[in-house]
Amino acid sequence: MARFSTPMLGFLLLCCLAAGTEAGYPQYKDPNQKLGVRIKDLFSRMTLEEKIGQMVQIERSVATPEVMKKYFIGSVLSGGGSVPAKKASAETWVNTVNEIQKASLSTRLGIPMIYGIDAVHGHNNVYNATIFPHNVGLGVTRQLIKKIGEATALEVRATGIPYAFAPCIAVCRDPRWGRCYESYSEDHKIVQAMTEIIPGLQGDLPANSQKGIPFVAGKTKVAACAKHFVGDGGTTKGINENNTVISSNGLLSIHMPAYLNSISKGVATVMVSYSSWNGEKMHANRDLVTGFLKNKLKFRGFVISDWQGIDRITSPPHANYSYSVEAGVSAGIDMIMVPYNFNEFIDDLTYLVKKNIIPMSRIDDAVKRILRVKFVMGLFENPLADLSLVNQLGSKEHRELAREAVRKSLVLLKNGKSAYQPLLPLPKKATKILVAGSHADNLGYQCGGWTIEWQGLGGNDLTVGTTILKAVKNTVDPTTTQVVYSENPDADFVKSNEFSYAIVVVGEPPYAETFGDSLNLTIPEPGPSTIKNVCGAVKCVVVIVSGRPVVIQPYLAAIDALVAAWLPGTEGQGVADLLFGDYGFTGKLARTWFKTVDQLPMNVGDRHYDPLFPFGFGLSTQPKY
Template identity: 45%
Template structure:
């Protein structure tokens, strides 16, 4: 039996807010934030509080915005590919403002916080500047540039009315077979920590940053993945000491040095070898790491947002999952299509005494604190701005050039002469969707002419107008021995799950993406490399990919080899370094393996004998 005072407190929490003459301090911007939080918290019913802890997807409420009012939602998100029609800044702002008006129709008029995955620019929005994915930014070794990229991302997000970014990913990628490897800045926690200026770029420009996925998702063991995915959402099998050194380190810095205010737990689990392997604990229910370490030892005073249906990875019913997630320390729950069911389940758990009101009040206080800090109560509505500005595209081009890593350059093949005869081949030479990668317009990305921008072929033609350029994607056009071959090959877009090597293909993706993911070039790519490099005197190969592609057996016929990563919308940056307008300065953020059998391979391993070591990169 619960004590009488606990029952009384619960009944009081369920009652409507009484009408009194008490000054409404929370609406006064002159009042300190903590006083505003406590004033508002004291006026909220349990329904108000649980609503603030709930996030629904745009598609679940856009057709009927009154659901935001009815459910008392604290947040709405757009998942990858969830966009208004038309997909313009004005339509985005109209969507956000419409949902905001519904939130402000609640008795306490608490604004919603709208979130989106803008992981390499505001990629959901047509016409936005699409920057290199984090793996390329890690190759730049330039924290200042990273801050500028994320600042520009923040500006384009605000132009569409959105104030919350589910980025940056500060995972440390330790296995190239993982389909999210390109979301990481690299394999070394020290490098990832240096790139936390991404948080500053967002936060200093009015957008809430989210570091994810806490913690260990880049370090999961191949073969432990969920469902058909060999490694995604798997288990990090490690000692506490190694976990702290590799997986936790960037989050420590994000909280203690960069003041991040939102953290997203990982789909993955942790299995401490110190305790004997065989007892993995999913991060969404890991009280030791969420509450004990993050909120306790590190003093994190922001809030935790679950990943997409993240608590559904916990055992039991939705009520069991909600109870476990809240009690572990999660504050807001991304329940894209099950928001009312989640609210009902959590309400029942509180009423049954299985989730204490102190935990609910702590969660809601954290959420409200951030909303007050962002100024949402004073300025809940947005006005449309511009995306894809000339300044941002110029910055994107600079970031692309800085991310290129020169791995081989025999006989000074690069830079190319501006008046050279150039034979361009390969499926990624003139495919802006492939060079943008996943999380571009759609969750898994799109191949083909999907976004405005400049392909690598476009860039070559623009940078070297005096050059004689022949383009043949499959190298079927005649090749002259005196041509300089530029072969652009690599991967097609993917995101987590379907990006796992050895995992299932994405059957609903465009046909070119329906290919098994691999750490080696596809047969057609290999054939184009062989054909062009055997036919010309000098041959340059560019690999457009989210991770290394093993090319050891073809390296002898290649004169110059470039890791171009996933450059995004500004392919002119690749041409800038090919023709010497900018020098090659990039360095490998991950080790480049000699063979598939070497994977996983990371700096510090013993033995360590990759084809190209971590940090390698030639200069021109």
């Protein structure tokens, strides 16, 4: 038997312990290791199949445990309206997300998947969540946005989800665009200020943070996503997914600034726009995605495509998918929102890499960025959600915050036929008042698109909230005031009832994306008829519920008072708070209100600026009670 000296035995023992530690507990699983060490260690262990799997995001409906394990899928999403069950509880959501996650954790390396969802005005896919005003209204508030981010993060985490596809930092330059309500303002300075939602969603960036490094502060925060890079709000005639024709200087001075703010606040991800810039699809624009965003701005999070975004590089979409995969990945997109045909994507990308058409260095860059975000978020330490936050969903505190946001987002555009005879605030004590209009008792219309379903819904059964009609009934004196509701009354009915005054609530039906593109921007019937029948017979305040300025000039002379309520969300009580003077109107337009669509596009600072109501306009009232 061979004999060893004591020092030699000690050295061998240390070597064995070190080897055992490395094999039993790899460095990437050690939260005490530096971020770079963890990324390098995990990355060095990954096969090509595992790397490509990390770059794939698939829809919940196809994310079976078998698929997650076989293809090492890196991310899952719920598209608009994709839910585990109708009116699913927070507990059901948590269990659904955890079941998918458990499949990811059972793979060879146990890399957790990241689950994303569109939480664009609160946790809007989920029943009983607080639905905040859409961004078009929040741009008016110029405040509260960080608190709204904090509340949204808590409600998203309540359902076990750690990643929100928000905020939209588009600068909508033409209200004919169907996504204009997702934009805070036509003015990039307001949009820049509203990026303060990012520290609300993700947490405040530590003081010593390196520029461009993503940051998410633990289990009550979510990874955010600045979107849609870049120029989505500047397309010709506001046509969705179309072409933004503008100089480099214009792109950089109008559409780019909010991305600088987002990156400086540690935003974890950036989503690319469907649109083109001067004819070149953004999903294929390497100069902007890699050259500018990644290299010049030093963004170190990951870049994600939009839904089937690479498919739409070609016209018609998916006409040459292999080319689309090559163009999108080569441009610098790190994670592809496939979301269904993952087999085809994986096969095509694998082929392109093995044939050296896409260099391995591009795959490596993508995967390191995705891993960086997952490590920063603490997903490796806390991959599974628990039920500790379920009571945050639709909490009283969050609903009060949303109600305050409604109050601060409304803009009073007219108050009385003359300045000396204001109609608002309305008296709570009156003999009989009329509430009319298609949007007065319709929670779905009040919330707009991207609520429960992608395109939104009508009616009052979609989620929990307060309609404007209910808010009025809650506010008036019940002992003296009779509230009569008639959705579309005729003139004779109005004249014969001797109403003290009327509240008419009309506007746009819900829509999202291309379905909302409009070249005429008119209020659909019976809205105009309701205004005419009611306001022609009794003193009236008209409340416009819409995702943008609409044609109102033809009716303005007949209207006593006019309020732009945008898309206020579930907390309609905030509207009544202002109408009856519990609080005063303070909102100022963050968008120009045009006279006719022939003037469009027309934005503040333009040479031929002749609006009905200019950017920054808004009448004030004093609280009455």
